[in-house]
Amino acid sequence: MLALHAPIVGRPEVGTVVIQPTAFCNINCTYCYLPDRNNKHVLSQSTVVRLFSELFASGWTCPELTVIWHAGEPLVVPVGFYREAFETIERLRPQSVVVKHAFQTNGMLIDGEWCALFREWQVSVGVSIDGPQPLHDANRKTRSGAGTFDKTIAGIRCLRSEKVPFHVISVLSRDSLAMPEEMLAFYLSEGIDHICFNVEESEGAHVSSLFAGSELRQRYETFLRTFWHSARASGRVRFLREIDLAIARVFRPNDAPTRNIQTEPLAMLNVDSHGNVSSFSPELLGLRNADYANYLLGNINTDTLTQIYEACLRSLMFRDIQAGVEACRGTCEYFSVCGGGAPVNKLFENGSFTSTRTSFCTLTQMVPTDLILEAFDRLERSWMETNSPDAARPTADALAFGGGVIDSSVTQTSQKAGHTAVQPSRMP
Numbered sequence: 001m002l003a004l005h006a007p008i009v010g011r012p013e014v015g016t017v018v019i020q021p022t023a024f025c026n027i028n029c030t031y032c033y034l035p036d037r038n039n040k041h042v043l044s045q046s047t048v049v050r051l052f053s054e055l056f057a058s059g060w061t062c063p064e065l066t067v068i069w070h071a072g073e074p075l076v077v078p079v080g081f082y083r084e085a086f087e088t089i090e091r092l093r094p095q096s097v098v099v100k101h102a103f104q105t106n107g108m109l110i111d112g113e114w115c116a117l118f119r120e121w122q123v124s125v126g127v128s129i130d131g132p133q134p135l136h137d138a139n140r141k142t143r144s145g146a147g148t149f150d151k152t153i154a155g156i157r158c159l160r161s162e163k164v165p166f167h168v169i170s171v172l173s174r175d176s177l178a179m180p181e182e183m184l185a186f187y188l189s190e191g192i193d194h195i196c197f198n199v200e201e202s203e204g205a206h207v208s209s210l211f212a213g214s215e216l217r218q219r220y221e222t223f224l225r226t227f228w229h230s231a232r233a234s235g236r237v238r239f240l241r242e243i244d245l246a247i248a249r250v251f252r253p254n255d256a257p258t259r260n261i262q263t264e265p266l267a268m269l270n271v272d273s274h275g276n277v278s279s280f281s282p283e284l285l286g287l288r289n290a291d292y293a294n295y296l297l298g299n300i301n302t303d304t305l306t307q308i309y310e311a312c313l314r315s316l317m318f319r320d321i322q323a324g325v326e327a328c329r330g331t332c333e334y335f336s337v338c339g340g341g342a343p344v345n346k347l348f349e350n351g352s353f354t355s356t357r358t359s360f361c362t363l364t365q366m367v368p369t370d371l372i373l374e375a376f377d378r379l380e381r382s383w384m385e386t387n388s389p390d391a392a393r394p395t396a397d398a399l400a401f402g403g404g405v406i407d408s409s410v411t412q413t414s415q416k417a418g419h420t421a422v423q424p425s426r427m428p
């Protein structure tokens with residue numbers, strides 16, 4: 001495959017800001033990596049003012065800036081907090097920049113008031129639900145150990161009745177990987193048509209038992225192939241992130257680079273509830289590591305964005321992440337669709353940012369790419385059997401779900417590469 005990847009240029013291009021309104025979460029999932037989820041401190045409005053004043057004055061923002069309120073449960077903070085923050089950002093926003101807000105939530109607190117905010121500000125809403133009740137409640141629990149399915153599905157039904165668009169992210173477990181048809185039946189029964197999968201990962205203090213299994217790749221490939229083909233046959237799924245975003249990366253003009261914003265300095269600007277700033281994988285925010293200064297680059301309340309960027313370029317973290325990207329570039333045939341992977345997964349699976357292959361990249365990059373190329377080969381073969389040579393050839397669009405208008409926020413938890421146009425010519 002063509003090893004084409006956007007070079008790092010002299011100034012950052014900030015396309016995504018991940019803001020932690022609070023580290024607190026109202027539940028306690030078994031696979032959660034957030035170390036501070038009992039801390040109820042809330043981001044100050046003055047930090048919002050400072051952050052966006054700096055950011056917009058820098059001229060470093062992409063024309064479309066996605067602001068993701070995450071890294072804790074965002075809905076435990078009152079609606080009024082977001083109304084004030086959104087209005088501040090809108091007041092500071094230059095006309096040349098479009099800001100899109102996005103929430104990733106467990107959905108349990110969604111009600112009519114939240115839906116009004118989502119509609120009014122056209123917020124992209126992602127709800128974490130792991131499938132039917134037994135699968136969901138096995139891992140997504142309250143602090144007392146009770147399941148959370150009933151409240152999450154009530155939140156989803158509220159979104160539907162209030163006509164707020166949303167997508168779901170489901171973390172796949174050992175059990176759900178064996179149940180693609182049951183997972184699909186669940187989504188269809190609840191009117192869920194925008195779907196993203198994560199696989200339980202090793203991050204922070206959490207060590208995934210799933211990743212320890214040797215046959216994980218085969219089981220995930222079987223799951224995704226079955227789910228994809230059944231979902232397309234149903235005609236009722238409009239977006240499957242693992243396929244639709246991968247198609248956009250695999251089929252694109254030969255001279256169009258793909259970005260991996262997890263490896264570019266400040267392409268993702270990640271800010272915790274105290275104003276501490278990190279970059280690269282957003283999951284690094286809040287984790288501790290003496291060698292990497294707890295993955296922090298400064299504090300937006302006391303440092304300028306220029307100082308933070310300079311600290312980033314000087315940091316051992318940046319140097320090691322870049323070494324990992326170069327190692328990937330030199331060894332991996334999937335580099336052109338991946339761009340060097342997710343630093344947080346390299347660190348927690350292999351013990352080093354400088355490493356290459358992970359279980360995570362096998363699942364999020366290699367398996368989808370292989371499945372798409374396999375399906376496209378089949379499409380071309382059947383086209384050749386039934387068409388004259390001068391008939392219009394099939395395009396990769398035929399493999400996509402096609403109805404999915406989705407913003408870049410859905411890429412943040414596992415696949416951060418940006419969108420590129422779908423083109424009929426497969427990359428070499």
Ligand code: SF4
Binds near residue numbers: 358
């Ligand atoms: S992270 Fe994995 S898939 Fe991506 S380039 Fe590196 S080895 Fe290849």
